[in-house]
Structure formats: structure tokens, C-alpha cells
Amino acid sequence: MPRTADPDVRRRLVERAAQMLAAREPVTLRSLVEGTGASTMAVYTHFGGMPGLWRAVRQEGFTRLHTRLAAVPRTADPVHDVAALGVAYAANALASPALYRAMFDAVAELEDPAGADRGLAVLVGAVARAREEGRLAADADPIGVATRSWLAGHGLLSLVVQGVLPADVVPGHSVETTVALLTAAGDDPAACRASVARAWRAGVPDPGTDGPRGAGGPGL
């Protein structure tokens, strides 16, 4: 094989795209490579085109999300841990809203679809542990409960990220929905609320440097 491909170029371009996304700058083929020294053809050799670049960016977003979820510590209270994953999910989305939007803009197209499932798997594991430790009913469905939590969280955050809802409603709705879902799965209502509320009190997501904008900016 000739001229070994420089793997750094690929990473740098994805990184730069994510930065431009966070900076609300329009991510175009030419503006992306500008300043990197690379030419527009680099995007085609490494990604096959702009859709390929977006695919890579989305993948990067899901990788970061998984990293963040996997870093949530396991405590003695499994229900608290389930809620803590919700906090981490929200924090990740609010830290870079534009990336979150891009992730789900064409989420069906990913380089590694299984990579996106890994985040959900973390949540499923936490719910399963709650059941195993007796907090949920023996016939509770961890995948179903985790999926519904994820769906509700996504619905909430996708609207917050677009500026339809303010960020400060996230904890409230999240607590209520999580409590409702886990109580329906068998947890004691009072104990559940205490566990969930504690998780959200501990780590309210920081809006970050990249707050939601009022309208569709020039970027994606």
C-alpha cells in the first residue's frame, strides 16, 4: 500500500466540525477545511462526502454520550443510579445542543449503529440491577422501562435544545416522568421519589458554554 492514510486528519476534521457546531458556525465543506491546511478533497477521501462527515460527527456524539454515561458511578441505591444516568444524559445534551441536534438529525444513519445502542445498554443494566435488588417488580421489563425513559428524555431534551422549552424545566419533568415509570415498574412511590430527586439535586445539568439558541442559526 502506498501513501499511508493519516488517521489524524480524520479525527481533526470531526473535532473541528463539532467545534464549529458548538460555535454556531455553519459547517460547510469549504469552511470546514479552511485553516486546517487540508483541501476539500480530504473530506472525500476520508468520509466520501459531507453525508459521511455528518455520519462520523453523529458517531462521535454517541461515543461521547456513552463515555459520559459509563462514567456515572454505581452507588448503593440502584434507582438513584438510574436517575443519575438521566442527569448525565441531560448534561451531555445541554453541554453541546448543536451536536445533540445533529446526532438525531439522521440518527438512522450511523457508521456503527450498535455504538448508539451501547448508551441505552448502560441504562438497561441499571434498571435490571434495580429489579435484581428488589426495587422493581420481578416481572418488570428492564429494556422496556429503560427505553421509555430514554424516549421521554429525548422528547424533552430535543425540544429544550431547540429553544422551545427553557432548560430549567428539565429537572422537574425528568423527575416526575422517571418516578412515574419506575413506580409503575414496581418501586415504592415515596422511596422512588426520594432516590430520583436526590440524583437530580446532586447534579443539575450545567447549561454550559453553549446554551440553546432562540432560532435556527446559520449552523445545522
Added chain:
Amino acid sequence: MPRTADPDVRRRLVERAAQMLAAREPVTLRSLVEGTGASTMAVYTHFGGMPGLWRAVRQEGFTRLHTRLAAVPRTADPVHDVAALGVAYAANALASPALYRAMFDAVAELEDPAGADRGLAVLVGAVARAREEGRLAADADPIGVATRSWLAGHGLLSLVVQGVLPADVVPGHSVETTVALLTAAGDDPAACRASVARAWRAGVPDPGTDGPRGAGGPGL
């Protein structure tokens, strides 16, 4: 005033955009006016540009949604009616997935933001009635419960519409989440499940002529 503005042109363009959206055709300035006899300037006269056209299309989507929700009949069982609104919401989204995507693509920008709230108001009214008729706790929060139902439904449908989740999981997740939220609001678990399940059994959304596609097509 000279040369009276033809209000039909506006409607026809919005209508055509919605049709092209449903047909998975790329909606571009030139392809939109092609065949209508109008020229590209018509879009600027009536909408000020493509963003304005999308704004009008989104508004049209929310108007249709409201129409559909308002048409849901009121029965003797208010909890059933709340669930029936969820069925109607899902049916509306699945009937024209591309329009649903467009609606929430920049939902913060609407011609009449209050128009989008009218749909939610219908749901809030149904929840409030459930509380007034004693199905929910006296201190239940209709706006909160309705909003969380809407958020969960939106999270689910936005992913279904993008082809991440198959349409056949909609009833299952919808029933479970609705039961969880309404039970948490005070309804009796068994009665709640019966009411909600009946609504979804009666009117399972038809995928329509416009099923979700596997990947980002040429259209929006």
C-alpha cells in the same frame, strides 16, 4: 391598493410543499414552483424566502394536528379520551412522517407560536376533565401531566418517523407510558390500564401511504 394579492397562490404553494414532502421529493425553490405556473419570485412575495415557506409549512402541520385532535370525540371515560388523543397524535405523525419531521425541525420558528400550543391545550383539557371527574388526584397538575405525555409521545414518534424504531412499537410504549403517568397522577392502576388499552385497541394508527424511510432521503 393595486394588483390584489392572490391568496390562493400562498395556499397552493404550502399544499404543494406538503405533498412533495410526503412524496419524498426534494423541496427546492425551483422544484416547488415548477408546474404551478408561478415563478420563484412568488415564494419571495408570499413568504419572503425559503425559511418563510418552511415556517408556513410547519404552521400548516400544527394546524392539521390541532384539527385532528379537536376531532377526537369525548366519551364517558375521560382517561380513555386522554389516551385517544395520544392515538390521534400518533396517527397524525405516522400519516405524514416527513411533515412531522419538518414541523419539529425548527419548531421554535413559527408564524403563530400560539397555534402550536392549541394542540397541547386540547390534551390539557382532557387531563383536567379526568381530574374533575375524580379519576386523578385532586392536586394533580393537568398541564404538567399533559406536557409530559406530549414530550414522551414526541420522543417516541420522532424516532419512529426517522426509522430508528419500527412503527409497531408505538402502541406498546404509548400505553405503558400513559398508564404510568396517569397512575402517578392518581388514577387506579387497573382501571387506568383498561381505559388506555381500550383507546389504543380501537384506533391503532395506520402507517398510511407514507411509511418511514430507512435513511435520509432527498427530501427534508
Added chain:
DNA sequence: AAGCATTGCATAGCAATGCCATGTAACGTA
């Protein structure tokens, strides 16, 4: 070590997109 095939990528140009400056014609008002 030399030659060569293969690959990375810089250049330049193409089609299509949204947008707008200009001109023209239609309509209401006087």
C-alpha cells in the same frame, strides 16, 4: 537501491441551490 504501482490530496471547474436587481404588467383608486 531502483522502479513502479497505488494511494492521498491540491487544483479547478460544474451543476444546483437560494437569493435578489431589474423590468413589466395588472389592478385599485382618483
Added chain:
DNA sequence: TACGTTACATGGCATTGCTATGCAATGCTT
């Protein structure tokens, strides 16, 4: 009927993503 205002058709512009072409760098082969 004359006029001023408005709708809109035409043509051209900048920008977008994309690709045909050529060159140079690299590793395999002998």
C-alpha cells in the same frame, strides 16, 4: 381615464457539494 402601487417573470450572482484531472508521496517488488 390616468396613475401609483403591487405581483411577479426574467436573468444573473454567490455559495454549496461534488468530481475530473494531475501530481507527489509512499511502500512493495526485484
